[in-house]
Amino acid sequence: MITINRLTKLYGDFKAVDQLSFEITKNEIFGLLGPNGAGKTTFISMLCGLLPANEGRIQFDGFSSTDTKSLIGYCPQENIFYPKLSCMEQLMFMGEMYNIPSAQAKERAAALLNKLGLTEKANVQAAKLSGGMKRRLNICLALIHNPEILILDEPEAGLDPQSRILVREFIKSIGHEKTVILCTHNMDEADRLADRIAIIDKGKLLQLDTPQNLKKSIGEGDRIEIRVEPTTDKQLDDFVAVLSGIFVNVKRGTDCILMNHVDFSTQLVLIKEQAKAFGIKINELKLRENTLEDVFIHLTGKELRS
Amino acid sequence: MRIISILKKSLKEQLRNFWIVLLSLSMGPFFIFVYYLINESSTPQYKVIVVNNDAGINANGQTQNKGRELFSFFKQTNTLSENLSFTLSEMTDREAAVAKLKNKDADALVVIPSGFSAALSYDSIVGAPKLEFVGDLTSANYLLSAVWANEVVNEYARGITHTKRIIEVAETPLGSSGTINQFDMLVPGILIVSLIMLLFTASIAFVSEVENKTIMRLKLSKITILDFLGGVGAVQFLLGIAGMLLTLLTAVLLGFEYQGSLVAMLVIASLCCLSLIAFSLIVAAVTKSANEVLVVGNFPMFLFMFFTGAAFPIKSDAWFYIAGYPVNLQALLSPTHAISALNKIFIMDLPFGHVFPELIAIAVLTLLYFAIGAYLFHKRHLKS
Numbered sequence: 001m002i003t004i005n006r007l008t009k010l011y012g013d014f015k016a017v018d019q020l021s022f023e024i025t026k027n028e029i030f031g032l033l034g035p036n037g038a039g040k041t042t043f044i045s046m047l048c049g050l051l052p053a054n055e056g057r058i059q060f061d062g063f064s065s066t067d068t069k070s071l072i073g074y075c076p077q078e079n080i081f082y083p084k085l086s087c088m089e090q091l092m093f094m095g096e097m098y099n100i101p102s103a104q105a106k107e108r109a110a111a112l113l114n115k116l117g118l119t120e121k122a123n124v125q126a127a128k129l130s131g132g133m134k135r136r137l138n139i140c141l142a143l144i145h146n147p148e149i150l151i152l153d154e155p156e157a158g159l160d161p162q163s164r165i166l167v168r169e170f171i172k173s174i175g176h177e178k179t180v181i182l183c184t185h186n187m188d189e190a191d192r193l194a195d196r197i198a199i200i201d202k203g204k205l206l207q208l209d210t211p212q213n214l215k216k217s218i219g220e221g222d223r224i225e226i227r228v229e230p231t232t233d234k235q236l237d238d239f240v241a242v243l244s245g246i247f248v249n250v251k252r253g254t255d256c257i258l259m260n261h262v263d264f265s266t267q268l269v270l271i272k273e274q275a276k277a278f279g280i281k282i283n284e285l286k287l288r289e290n291t292l293e294d295v296f297i298h299l300t301g302k303e304l305r306s
Numbered sequence: 307m308r309i310i311s312i313l314k315k316s317l318k319e320q321l322r323n324f325w326i327v328l329l330s331l332s333m334g335p336f337f338i339f340v341y342y343l344i345n346e347s348s349t350p351q352y353k354v355i356v357v358n359n360d361a362g363i364n365a366n367g368q369t370q371n372k373g374r375e376l377f378s379f380f381k382q383t384n385t386l387s388e389n390l391s392f393t394l395s396e397m398t399d400r401e402a403a404v405a406k407l408k409n410k411d412a413d414a415l416v417v418i419p420s421g422f423s424a425a426l427s428y429d430s431i432v433g434a435p436k437l438e439f440v441g442d443l444t445s446a447n448y449l450l451s452a453v454w455a456n457e458v459v460n461e462y463a464r465g466i467t468h469t470k471r472i473i474e475v476a477e478t479p480l481g482s483s484g485t486i487n488q489f490d491m492l493v494p495g496i497l498i499v500s501l502i503m504l505l506f507t508a509s510i511a512f513v514s515e516v517e518n519k520t521i522m523r524l525k526l527s528k529i530t531i532l533d534f535l536g537g538v539g540a541v542q543f544l545l546g547i548a549g550m551l552l553t554l555l556t557a558v559l560l561g562f563e564y565q566g567s568l569v570a571m572l573v574i575a576s577l578c579c580l581s582l583i584a585f586s587l588i589v590a591a592v593t594k595s596a597n598e599v600l601v602v603g604n605f606p607m608f609l610f611m612f613f614t615g616a617a618f619p620i621k622s623d624a625w626f627y628i629a630g631y632p633v634n635l636q637a638l639l640s641p642t643h644a645i646s647a648l649n650k651i652f653i654m655d656l657p658f659g660h661v662f663p664e665l666i667a668i669a670v671l672t673l674l675y676f677a678i679g680a681y682l683f684h685k686r687h688l689k690s
Contacts, residue, residue, distance in 0.1 A: 048526060069528050080519045084322040085315065096311035097527035125322075141523065 007056035016042040018203035031194030039203035073147035077154040079134040083127035098145035112140040132163035187292035215290035221262035227284040312537025334500025334553030345489040353412040360422040372423040414451035415440035494648035500553040508542040508586030546579035565655035578644035581672035587679025614641040631663040643667040
């Protein structure tokens with residue numbers, strides 16, 4: 001288990017990470033969800049030992065070592081590799097940097113390249129790989145020393161659909177052998193892969209639970225999204241006030257209303273009648289399940305991709 | 307051994323960035339070749355025309371032409387020293403020869419009179435034969451040619467009259483000026499130029515880890531700063547020594563004859579090489595990319611090339627002396643001492659013990675550069 005206790009990082013007066021406390025269970029896929037600037041990368045840097053914390057501590061229990069260098073493999077958001085070395089050469093080199101004997105490093109490198117579909121590119125210089133291949137090589141480099149904890153920062157960023165599926169399957173396959181910390185602002189990625197998700201913003205933990213529970217937390221049933229033609233604030237406020245008596249988690253934007261109801265089909269006629277009564281014209285009406293984005297909007301009042 | 311892995315990896319990267327390696331390796335031989343050409347083209351050639359009007363005489367049934375003898379004597383003694391060369395040519399028409407002088411195709415004209423042989427015969431009743439020297443009196447080339455021709459004529463006269471010099475002049479060459487030429491004097495400096503070019507390759511090798519952000523991967527691994535500096539530095543060291551040996555080989559092929567021991571030269575070069583690699587760390591610390599190195603690196607390169615005596619000899623007054631060893635602004639630049647040491651070994655052929663002050667100075671500067679470079683590099687690139 002990784003225990004994060006009151007972790008804080010300050011840059012001058014700015015709190016990049018603010019009293020962050022939670023636990024990550026061994027061999028789970030843990031999602032860290034937050035918008036850009038939420039403090040995810042700062043937190044990961046502290047977890048890897050690249051950045052000292054101003055306050056708080058991180059404790060690793062139940063792992064074979066407490067040496068973070070052996071314990072953690074980090075795949076940063078940016079593709080970082082030696083452009084003039086071939087895939088095999090740089091994997092072997094990085095392995096040797098972790099004191100792995102050459103023969104063993106070569107064996108591991110070949111296995112990783114095979115798992116991530118790069119065997120044919122083993123002897124190709126990294127600079128000559130496609131974007132998706134570079135991303136996959138980046139993941140191989142994080143795993144070459146066989147770490148027990150793998151941190152993946154936006155692993156699917158910039159990947160083509162085929163590579164995305166390959167990487168996703170790979171993460172799933174190692175999910176129960178290693179502790180995977182998946183740092184992303186891609187809700188779909190987190191939803192599909194993570195066992196539990198921590199939502200952080202402005203350096204603070206907002207909520208931590210399984211994806212299902214997070215989605216339930218903002219209301220059971222269907223998520224209804226209504227888009228209306230521009231109208232006066234008063235008209236819209238009055239309309240929302242009526243809807244709030246029928247639906248749960250009602251939120252309004254300038255031309256949009258979001259809400260939940262366990263059985264939407266019974267309320268469709270009512271919505272249309274009320275809209276007509278308030279002189280509001282409905283342009284679009286969408287019905288879908290709750291998403292993590294809804295959860296995030298509910299928690300922070302802003303969209304995750306902003 | 308991690309350091310060996312870094313060395314191997316750095317060597318591969320270096321060889322695959324072959325343009326930079328080529329630049330580094332070729333600069334020394336290139337400078338050698340350029341200086342050789344400059345030296346060759348600036349070595350003066352003095353052209354003297356002889357018009358022999360001597361009619362000759364008949365003595366004991368044989369024709370004698372002293373004018374022809376004098377011309378042959380001119381040809382035999384056509385050099386005063388290795389660095390002064392006179393080219394003799396013979397013409398029959400004085401006016402045509404004068405025309406050549408006017409066109410600067412020749413520097414001096416010596417006209418041997420028609421009665422030259424007759425005047426030099428034992429039963430001559432005429433006075434001394436009168437040789438005519440023609441030339442541009444404002445030209446240094448004419449003056450040198452005339453002095454030489456006059457000296458040759460006097461020597462010829464002493465020979466045929468069997469008279470001795472009443473005053474002998476002994477010439478003592480200053481320094482090694484009697485045995486080596488300007489090109490030889492420049493070679494030690496240019497050998498160091500080939501090492502100075504390491505500033506670029508070494509700085510780029512260090513900074514590429516920052517530019518590619520792979521420094522982060524290294525920080526996450528078990529590598530130590532000494533592994534990193536040792537591995538990258540070792541490749542640069544080999545590159546530096548290879549460049550210098552290539553430069554020396556070029557110089558030797560172009561006629562450079564070194565004195566002293568090659569081992570002593572390698573010791574001096576190795577120490578200088580280390581100091582320049584250490585200095586490269588400072589350059590790498592203040593830059594973030596290879597492009598920046600290629601701009602910023604020019605400043606120390608100019609300092610090292612033009613203020614240390616590498617590109618050409620310079621002199622400056624000492625601020626003070628430490629155990630008789632002069633210390634001034636240039637003394638803060640390690641190549642200054644390396645060039646001084648190479649001059650002592652290569653040019654003056656002094657024993658190795660005479661370069662200890664220089665070796666100590668380079669060692670001290672290497673440590674100083676390394677301390678500053680390591681501190682700055684750590685502060686700028688290794689601290690998160």
